[in-house]
Amino acid sequence: MNTNRRLERANDNAAAFWLAQARAHGWRSRTLPGLTAVRCARTPDDAHRFVVTRPYAETCVVERELANLLSEWSTVCFTLEDPYGGLDLTRFGAVRMAVMPVMVRDPGPVEGAPAALPAVSQAYGGGRLTVDEATDGDGFALVERAIVEGFPLPARQPWVRGEALPERLLDEPGWRAWLGRVDGAVASTCLTYDDGRATGVYWVATLPEWRGRGVAGAVLRTALAHAHPDRPATLVATALGEPLYRKLGFTEQARTCWWTRTSVEG
Known part of the structure; x- marks a missing residue:
C-alpha cells in the first residue's frame, strides 16, 4: 500500500480533532487501526463521525468495522471521510457528497500576517x-x-x-x-x-x-x-475556500470522499 505521510498527518489531525470534541461532550469514541469513530450524541439523530486514517488493502474490512459500529451505536445518521476514495457505502443508505481536496501547508512564515495580537x-x-x-x-x-x-x-x-x-x-x-x-x-x-x-x-x-x-x-x-x-498546517478545502488556501501555500495531497446518511436505510 502506498502511503503519503502528509496525507496521513492530515488524517490523524482530523481524527484527533473529533476525539477532542468527544472528550469535551462526554461522547463515546473508538480508535481502530485505520479508522476513528465518534458517537456524537447531542440528539438521538445526531450524525456520528467516522474518519478513515490509513490506506486499506480490502474495502470489506473497513465496511465490516463500520457495520459493527453502526449496529452497536444504533446509528441513525453518520458522516464518513474517506481520503482514499475506495469505499462504496450505498449499501448502508449513504450518499456520496462532493469530493474535496485535503491540503497541507509546510511550516514557514505567513506573508502579510501580523507579528503580534490583536x-x-x-x-x-x-x-x-x-x-x-x-x-x-x-x-x-x-x-x-x-x-x-x-x-x-x-x-x-x-x-x-x-x-x-x-x-x-x-x-x-x-x-x-x-x-x-x-x-x-x-x-x-x-x-x-x-x-x-x-x-x-x-x-x-x-x-x-x-x-x-x-x-x-x-x-x-x-x-x-x-x-x-x-x-505543517492541514485542512479540507471547500470549492469556495480552495483559491484562498492555495494563495497561502497549501497544496493538495488527495481528494477525500465524504459519505453521509441522514436516516436509517429502508
Missing part, C-alpha cells in the same frame, strides 16, 4: 478589522455562533450557546479559536487544532455580509502565524 487593519471598507484569539467563554461563544450561522451548520440552528462547541473545548490542549471583528461586529472566524505533529484548520466561517472582502484571509493568516507556525 491584529488591526483599517482596510475593510473604512472599518477597523481586529483579529484575536478567543480565550474565554464569551469570546468562544461568539466563535461558535459565527460557525453555526456562517459556515453554516444547519443542524445546530437556531444557535444555542454551547450546544455545538461547549466552552470545555478551551481546556483541550491544542484547541484554539480565532475571531475577526469589524468595528466590533463579528465578521469571520476559524478553529485550529494542534496535535503535536500538525495544526489543523477547521470551520473557516464568514458571515454573509462580509464574504468576498478578504476578512477570512486576514483571520486565517493570523491563525497560521500564531498557532504553531513551526508545524
